[in-house]
Amino acid sequence: MITLLQTHQPLLVLSVLLLIVIVILWGLQYVVIRYGKSAFMLIKRYWHKFEQYFGVDKRLTHLKNSQPKLYQFLWRRLHAQHFHGLPLNILSLLMIYIAAVFVGLVEDVVTSDSIVALDHLVSQQMSLLSEAGVIDVFIAITSLASTPITILVMLLTAMVCWVVRQRYIIIGLLIAVIGSTIFTFVTKMLFQRARPIDILLLESTYSFPSGHATVTVALYGFLAYIAIRFSERFAVQVRIVMMTILVTVLIGLSRIVLNEHYLSDVLGGYLVGTLWLTVAISVTEWLTIKDKINWQITWSNAQIYLVWFSVVGVLMSTLIYARIYQFPLLL
Incomplete structure (x- = not known):
């Protein structure tokens, strides 16, 4: 039994990690749905008492x-009720904080800090999974953030926005994806960090930061933002957030499991994606107060079917892309 555990230790650790992430997200979802609104009202009540006191x-x-x-x-x-007031200040502070954390991560990577040693340790452990059956699953997952699927998702999202006559949302979408992509490309060329030695899928670009991790946060994060703004049910909004976080974790983890990137590459991609997602949300909210976007529209059955058709189409296209293009690249 001990020998079996030692042989499959990386797979066991990976399974436990995923289980912990799922349990934490499920627990957060339950707590926020059950107590979120009441907690917010309690904060407002105490703030009113604070003002009176x-x-x-x-x-x-x-x-x-x-x-x-x-x-x-x-x-x-x-x-708080005016976008140029507290909301914009919070978004600006968030962007400054994310940029500062990213600079700190870059400094650690460049100076070969302890995170680099952790990068190589994790990469060595993941190389032991190269023959495991779980690799096929992560190839399908990582395909969700591939360039062809990203373009497909953007086109379908733009089509839905056009059909529901909310075309200005497309501006935020383009800012999130194109802005983060250009930033990632420039950063890759600037640092020119080599990819892990035991890479499983052939890649010609540099390693830092992870483009897949970046586009996952920027694209799917913005899609989650759109869905939340159109949704009026608090429970649905919370579930959208938790599902998006889970997808983000899975795609980032797939880059590490496949040895396409180091851990710090994925973290850097998350930060870049979050930065541009914040910029895109800020611009979209500004367009909203300019009456360019109406989130209170009534969806017809045909429009709802179009959304679900797009979701199914993306999932099927991802599986086909993984089978036809990604699997032949498996070294």
């Missing part, structure tokens, strides 16, 4: 009378 209204009135320009500036920056 410190006399915020009186202080603001005094500030408005004594320093009207300062009051207007603060109001515009902190007003």
Whole structure:
């Protein structure tokens, strides 16, 4: 038994890791759906009490009378109901934070910090799975973020947006995918990091950051954002977020299992994708307040069928692409 566990240790660790991720996401989904709204209302209640206790209204009135320009500036920056206020500030701070973390990761990779040693350790362990049957599954998963499938998803999304007459959403989609792709290409050329030695699928580009991880967050993250904005049910919105996180983890993990990328490459791709996803969401929300996008539309049955047809078409195309193109590349 001990010998069997030692022989299949990487596969066991991988299975346990996936199980932990699924359990955590399911637990978060349950907690947020059950207690999310009540927790939000509780926060609002305590915030109102905080305002009353410190006399915020009186202080603001005094500030408005004594320093009207300062009051207007603060109001515009902190007003939660106005996009140019608190939402834009939060998005801007998020972009700055993501960029700072990415710079820190780049510094660690360039200076051969401890994360590089972890990269090679994980890569060595994943090379032991090269003959395992699970490789076929991860080839299909990784195909979801391949260039042909990415283009197909973008075209189908643009078609749906055009049919429901919300064409300005396409601008955010293009910013997320094209912006992150160009940024990733430039970064790859700048650092020219070689891919792992035991790579399973032939690749001609450099390793850092992972393009698949980048486009997963940028593209599928933006699709999740669209679905959440069109959805009116809180439970559905939470499930969309959790499903998107699971898909993101699986595609990133597939790049590591197939030894296409190091762990830090995938983390870098996640950061780049999140950065451009935030930019795309910011632009889309700005277009929304300009009345260019209406999220409160009524969907016809034909439009709903078109969405599901697109989803099924993408999944089938992914499997066909994996079988016809990806599997022959298996070294």
